[in-house]
Amino acid sequence: MQQEFGVFPHEAKGEIFVAELAGEIAGWGAWEGERNYVSDLWVHPDFQGRGVGRALLLHLCELMATERLATVRVDTHARNERAIRLYERCGFSIIWRGIEFSKSMGVPLEKVHMEKKLG
Template sequence: MTIADHIVVGEVGFAAWQSSDAFKDVELSADVLERTRRAYEIFAGETKGDVWIAELDGKVVGWCARDGAPNYISDLWILPDHQGRGIGNALVLDAIARIKAEGHRTATIHTHGRNAGAIRLYQRCGFVIVWRGTEYSKSMGIDLEKVHLQQSLT
């Protein structure tokens, strides 16, 4: 992945985040929005994990990452105008295959508790909700309703 890809990854991630159901009808302050935008901007360049991108006609339209635990899918972001086309599904299934190939017994993923579209996608990919509650987001600097999902790979 090139430095130019790092920039695009940040732009795609932030655009997808802004379009999600998670913060519909929620007023976020300018400083929260800026912290979040900045977190996406620097993610690809600073992560110690794997990041892979989905391209369509030479354009980055989505990306997935494993940052943190080796069986944890930390990120999945698809450009809003490319959602619903199977790109997210393909990236999640690829991530699961990578995790399974490394010998892990489970795959995990977390999302915002109000991100209904993401929860449906993950459940269609075989994940089940194992926890629902509130967690502090370091990147946003606020508490968020979160859902943890898990899939057995055995």
């Protein structure tokens, strides 16, 4: 799984923002597909709890605000409590919770959709 995350920034087709600390990739955020959708946010376990995810997420929100978008959306697994708390601290609210089929994993997953109003 870790290797997949390491490869993603090199293969993604959208805009990827990489955070580095001490010369190492600490995390990245991706803005792929819909213009107001944060498609991916990942922080290496060694760097979690140091503000990397918050900095990446707020940077993506600022970029979307400059494009005059009304909202930013993000999704996560419903059991990913750390991610949900991060998103809530950054101004996101849960707008939907339910079961959704994951195309990449090929199974139904319990997900939450979150949204933040801009401007």
